[in-house]
Amino acid sequence: MGLDSCVLTEELVYANITIVMVKESVENSRNNMIAAAKTEFLKNGYKGAGLRAICKNAGVTTGAFYFQFENKEKILDEILQPVLALFNSVMAQIYKGEYEEEDSSADGDERMLEMIWTYKTEFQILMAGVEGTKYEPVFRQFQEGLKNGFRMFFEKSGVSEVDPELLDVLVQMRMESYLAIINKEYSLEETKRLARLIGEYCDAGFEALIEKLKQNKVGK
Amino acid sequence: MGLDSCVLTEELVYANITIVMVKESVENSRNNMIAAAKTEFLKNGYKGAGLRAICKNAGVTTGAFYFQFENKEKILDEILQPVLALFNSVMAQIYKGEYEEEDSSADGDERMLEMIWTYKTEFQILMAGVEGTKYEPVFRQFQEGLKNGFRMFFEKSGVSEVDPELLDVLVQMRMESYLAIINKEYSLEETKRLARLIGEYCDAGFEALIEKLKQNKVGK
């Protein structure tokens, strides 16, 4: 191990740095595209999004886009699919738990919220920007999941056969609440505080509805 | 007054009939366009709506469209502006009244609902299909109106200085509830029944929040 090997090592290090830099710059342009795509999808939805706009904001040409992604749909996949599985699993967990345990409602809500907050943009795109794509049914699945959870909650409280149209409205309100909470550029702490208040609002609403619906049945 | 004038009169009558018929057919094609545009805006939003589709469904050519309307935006105007004033005035009325009178909340809600139900399509377009148009701020105005109403309600109940972010979320939930209720293809009666339930839900939520927020203040 003389001087020679030292020099060699340094050279290798230099080369290594270079390689890392190249990789980083490559990753950068790819990430720039993804970031720009997120912004564009958020602003104009999938169909309304323009590839040229995405590329311009990412500082590349359209050719570069098609080197990184097969087509417009694939960059939406790249954005959404990593969180889709997570969303589904969390949702499944929550609404299974909600039925079985007593106090898990708020708990489930909190987990849900943390996830949504972490993947804020993805959630927003999924909720409002995927019309006409294969993700449109995913949106519906979300609704169905929540709806099931709500129905179980009613049944557990002694109200069976709730009007499905009522459930639809409640579900859409709740989803909108998530969206509205997320739209504020809050820290996770602030977000949670806000969500707890909304949770209180909804819980009280549920209880009132349960009371009312029980009476209706008796009255008939 | 000879034979000539008689003939002339008859000709005029004929002409008149023709003119009326022409006017009717004109009104028809114009109305067809508006109807088709409503459907298209509802399905695809303003930006996603295609002029070709509108004209095809109205049974006219694009030339006919541009004779009746200056451009795509103007037919949106024609659809929305007649009800915009109404929406605003009703909203203003409601939330002024709400502050002054005691039991007007349910009352205001009902008036609101009737109006929305009557101008269902217009409301739906306004709520979900005007991204990227000059009506996007109008949507915000609505929110502000409701927000003011909500704030007053809180203040009247002894909670001053409510977190505006909380108000935003509540407002958006409420607007979404209107939209969700309207989306069901219900009769006015059924719509009202559904709205009353949601009203119950929201009222209870409000009361719970008021209670909670009062405590918080005391606690501080």
Add this chain to the structure above:
Amino acid sequence: MGLDSCVLTEELVYANITIVMVKESVENSRNNMIAAAKTEFLKNGYKGAGLRAICKNAGVTTGAFYFQFENKEKILDEILQPVLALFNSVMAQIYKGEYEEEDSSADGDERMLEMIWTYKTEFQILMAGVEGTKYEPVFRQFQEGLKNGFRMFFEKSGVSEVDPELLDVLVQMRMESYLAIINKEYSLEETKRLARLIGEYCDAGFEALIEKLKQNKVGK
């Protein structure tokens, strides 16, 4: 029938002229496109043909193209389909007749040639410019038709079970001969004279082959 009706008639005539002129100019631009497309398809084949080039040579914009034709494929249809049926029927006629009657070979050839000469461009496009389109099988059908005719001719002459590979070569030579004859910018008369010579060449060739193939069989 006074002067009035006369004037009226003249006005109608003027109007008529105008309408005719408009229609002609419209027909013109449409025909220009078709003519330009023929040239372009001939030069570069269907796949290699550029819509911009076609439009430029037709003196219109791409939008005009898509007003007249649904897409690139449809203008190829417009060019080829009118003669396809004719080609097929003539070919069917020829090769049915060839088998039945004695002296119809030259007769059939002549009819074939007249047709091909009349629809020169279409034939050229069909023979050499439809790779990758739905017309590729048509080309094969042509070959099969000729091949069948040739096989029957051999059989009629006492040579059964001719090597299909030999037939393929003969067929392709004959098709190429048609193409080559057509490529000369000849009058129909000159074309026919040239074709008669080629016919003589081919007939003699056939006879020689028949002789040879008969010997081969005997020899075995």
Add this chain to the structure above:
Amino acid sequence: MGLDSCVLTEELVYANITIVMVKESVENSRNNMIAAAKTEFLKNGYKGAGLRAICKNAGVTTGAFYFQFENKEKILDEILQPVLALFNSVMAQIYKGEYEEEDSSADGDERMLEMIWTYKTEFQILMAGVEGTKYEPVFRQFQEGLKNGFRMFFEKSGVSEVDPELLDVLVQMRMESYLAIINKEYSLEETKRLARLIGEYCDAGFEALIEKLKQNKVGK
């Protein structure tokens, strides 16, 4: 010559091996590209060929391609030029000989065929895939060569001043026959057998034409 030089020698040997291997792998990738290009040019013609497809099938990147070849045209050169001279010389030889010797026609045909069979792909590309390239005139040169040969043959047989248009057609048929024969995936033996049959066909045709053309002259 001490130990040092020994080591050095060994190092050189190692280095040599490495260099050879590198060269081989280089030759390999280069040859892969050429092979892939042949396939691609054959399937889609020069203009229709995709550089991406060539590189993919050669297992290299586009960068590697442009290190080896200046551009798309140059790899076509690499494929065609080595055989172009051969083609031309053989053709020249044949049709010079044909004029001088008696029985060289079949002989020349056979040499021609062997060459074409050996350089099958190159010939096919040259005949059917070079539209729009600088090789299009080469194709014409071939034709001119054959044409000259044919003219001489006619003259030798006592028919002078043959219609050049007739010659064109005969030439194109003969070239097509070569192409058609080659297209069959035959062994050289089978190929020759097929070619002999076609030769018989053409020879008889020629004789018939000579007879006919002589009469015509007499008739005049």
Add this chain to the structure above:
DNA sequence: AATGAATGAGGGTTCATTCAT
């Protein structure tokens, strides 16, 4: 009052080619 033809910018996408490493 309406037609039907045309415009030209922009849509997503592919192409041969370049270039830093």
Add this chain to the structure above:
DNA sequence: TATGAATGAACCCTCATTCAT
């Protein structure tokens, strides 16, 4: 030598809009 990323012009096609009639 070769890679992998990027370029930018051109591809076919759609759009809102215009205009002569």
